[in-house]
Amino acid sequence: MAFDLRSVITRMPDLYTYNGLINQIKAIKYQVVTVENLINNRLKNETKNQNQLKFRSLTFLDPYGNQIVNKHMDHELINKIVKIYKKDYVPKYLQRWIHIGHIDHDQISSINESELISTVSECISSHQFIAYGRVTVWLGSYDNPTFKKYVLAVVLIDNMEKIKRQMARLERFMCMELKSCILNNRDELNERDWNEGKVVKWEDTILSSGLYQDNCVLMAKIGNEKIRHVLAFKFKDIKNVHQLSSATLQESIVQAQAILSALYRKATTIYTAADIPKLTEIIMLTDAPNGNDDDKNNSDDNDVSHDQ
Numbered sequence: 001m002a003f004d005l006r007s008v009i010t011r012m013p014d015l016y017t018y019n020g021l022i023n024q025i026k027a028i029k030y031q032v033v034t035v036e037n038l039i040n041n042r043l044k045n046e047t048k049n050q051n052q053l054k055f056r057s058l059t060f061l062d063p064y065g066n067q068i069v070n071k072h073m074d075h076e077l078i079n080k081i082v083k084i085y086k087k088d089y090v091p092k093y094l095q096r097w098i099h100i101g102h103i104d105h106d107q108i109s110s111i112n113e114s115e116l117i118s119t120v121s122e123c124i125s126s127h128q129f130i131a132y133g134r135v136t137v138w139l140g141s142y143d144n145p146t147f148k149k150y151v152l153a154v155v156l157i158d159n160m161e162k163i164k165r166q167m168a169r170l171e172r173f174m175c176m177e178l179k180s181c182i183l184n185n186r187d188e189l190n191e192r193d194w195n196e197g198k199v200v201k202w203e204d205t206i207l208s209s210g211l212y213q214d215n216c217v218l219m220a221k222i223g224n225e226k227i228r229h230v231l232a233f234k235f236k237d238i239k240n241v242h243q244l245s246s247a248t249l250q251e252s253i254v255q256a257q258a259i260l261s262a263l264y265r266k267a268t269t270i271y272t273a274a275d276i277p278k279l280t281e282i283i284m285l286t287d288a289p290n291g292n293d294d295d296k297n298n299s300d301d302n303d304v305s306h307d308q
Contacts, residue, residue, distance in 0.1 A: 036075065056120050061130040062089045063098060063156040074121040081120070082111065082129070090131055094156070097212040101153070103130040108153040130155065135206065136217040137163070138189040139171060147189040147219070156212065160202045163218065173222035178202075180209055183217045194219055 043050060054074040058081065061067055068089060072081055082100045090098045101110045104127060135154050140147040152166050164176055179197030183189065197219050200209050210216055264283045 039073075039075075054121070056123060058120065058123065059128045060085050060089065061103065061128060061155075063091070063094055063131045065155065065157050072120045074119060076120050077116075078111070078118055078120065078123070079116040082116070085129065086131070094131075094133075094212060096214070097133045098131050099133065101130055101132055102127045103132075104128070108132050108155075110153075133206070133212055135163070135211050136183075137167065137220055138217060139167065139220045139222070140189075140194070141222045145191055149187075149189075154206055154211075156207045157205055159205045160200055160209075164202075164220075167220060171222070175222060177221045179219045179221075180211060180216060181219060182213075182215050184215055189217075189219065194221065 039053070043053075055071045056074060057069050057071050059067060059069050068085075086095070086098065086100055099110065101108050103109075108130060132153050132155050135152050137150045137152055138147040139150060150167070150170060152163065154163065154166075160178055163178070167173075167176070178200040179194060180200050181193050181197040183193065200218070206212055211218060260283050264280055
């Protein structure tokens with residue numbers, strides 16, 4: 001006699017009582033487990049039964065970006081599969097940090113509870129599962145002592161260039177500087193944390209900078225005091241330059257170059273938006289940026305070496 005799981009669902013004793021509903025749920029879950037065990041035992045003992053079942057291939061990206069494709073039966077729960085993936089493919093040191101979600105067109109999203117209790121048969125074929133983590137970014141500026149908190153979905157091999165692109169979608173800025181720190185059991189950031197933070201380079205990754213560790217956060221500041229120094233700098237009596245002594249003129253040049261040099265060193269550690277000129281390139285120009293084309297051509301000629 002064939003077993004019909006639907007018959008269990010349609011028998012609803014005491015439907016209108018809460019206890020009756022609970023009992024019915026337990027009965028359904030028990031029958032599901034019983035039938036699932038029966039299928040698994042048949043698969044172990046009879047290979048031909050595989051042809052009677054529906055399978056789907058699910059793609060999973062592990063923490064290091066490796067693609068793993070496994071077949072799963074249509075009736076398997078997503079929740080169960082996610083737990084197996086995390087156990088088998090996520091190292092122990094990442095277990096607390098890693099979440100399993102979806103990635104679609106480079107956008108990571110979490111798996112909600114309704115998806116977790118759905119079956120493989122309901123999976124969208126274009127969706128890939130991914131092992132990702134969450135990084136807290138505290139964003140501040142040199143003009144404001146307060147920091148705003150953001151939480152970004154990232155993967156272990158993401159570098160800081162990708163982080164700043166995510167931040168650029170949330171906030172408008174020209175320049176950004178990054179540091180990291182350990183924020184022990186606190187949900188706020190202060191200027192001391194920033195001053196004592198570790199400078200993070202743009203090529204650093206979540207893995208190399210240790211941002212997967214407990215309480216490790218990323219700090220970002222937009223704007224910079226070195227930029228303000230440049231904007232505020234003025235040559236002494238520039239209108240009467242011909243009346244000044246050579247020593248005074250030389251001192252003005254030294255001061256100006258010192259400010260530009262300080263800005264250059266800082267500019268190498270901060271992000272500049274792609275659609276604006278890079279500060280480092282402008283500072284490195286040997287001719288004045290507003291020079292004419294003849295000056296540029298002369299400069300190009302000077303760079304050419306001629307073999308005799």
